[in-house]
Amino acid sequence: MRLNVLCCEVFYREICSLIATSPHQCDVAFMPKGLHDLGAEKMSARLQACLDAVDPERYDAVAMVYGLCNNGTVGIKASGLKLVIPKVHDCISLFMGSRSRYREYFDAHPGTYYRTSGWLEREDASGAGEATIPQQLGMTMSYQNLVDQYGEDNAKYVVEMMGGGEAHYDRLTFIRMGIEGEERFQKQACKEAADKQWTFEVLKGDMSILRKLIYGEWDDDFLVLEPGESLVPSYDEQVVKVDLPKHANIA
Numbered sequence: 001m002r003l004n005v006l007c008c009e010v011f012y013r014e015i016c017s018l019i020a021t022s023p024h025q026c027d028v029a030f031m032p033k034g035l036h037d038l039g040a041e042k043m044s045a046r047l048q049a050c051l052d053a054v055d056p057e058r059y060d061a062v063a064m065v066y067g068l069c070n071n072g073t074v075g076i077k078a079s080g081l082k083l084v085i086p087k088v089h090d091c092i093s094l095f096m097g098s099r100s101r102y103r104e105y106f107d108a109h110p111g112t113y114y115r116t117s118g119w120l121e122r123e124d125a126s127g128a129g130e131a132t133i134p135q136q137l138g139m140t141m142s143y144q145n146l147v148d149q150y151g152e153d154n155a156k157y158v159v160e161m162m163g164g165g166e167a168h169y170d171r172l173t174f175i176r177m178g179i180e181g182e183e184r185f186q187k188q189a190c191k192e193a194a195d196k197q198w199t200f201e202v203l204k205g206d207m208s209i210l211r212k213l214i215y216g217e218w219d220d221d222f223l224v225l226e227p228g229e230s231l232v233p234s235y236d237e238q239v240v241k242v243d244l245p246k247h248a249n250i251a
Contacts, residue, residue, distance in 0.1 A: 116185075
């Protein structure tokens, strides 16, 4: 089987390692992390454009390394090929290996900020190709740049408002995936936690869902869309489902 893999770049190291051992031939396109910061409508449009460009004569299916992602994948349609996407809300479930494990950890530690090697390595959102929402609001500017552009008083106000977004966090958890080169990223995450005076924890990751996706083992952890079908939220533990035509009879 030949797979076209459409993947967020935060999974770069993990997906490359899995493709190297997959029984299938995989061609991968990595999309910038900054797509998430463009808003759901622009993100889904960019992803759809990539899906529409895949040659159905060359591949057997498209595997998307995404979740619902703040509705950034809502409405995407399988074009000329079968489309497979994990039934998860976001990437943390993929790094942890299951929705249930993420839910258990979240319930035990609700004020947790998560980091992985990919999140740290791909921190720069400029690859999205246009100004992201945080960039438009000045949230990615240094303090000195804010002072230069808006003045000292306004800069202090912006920094205070920006800091408020982290007010409910008290823990930083680094998810270690067992990929070579993670040590430096773990140290970086530890320093970030120390600087913010948060509790730091290292959690062992699990590539089960990622592996099944790249190995073509598409069980109930995945939604499989046939050509012409679209994805919508299911608002239940399945997370996503096929968008049924409005005229369809519901038994």
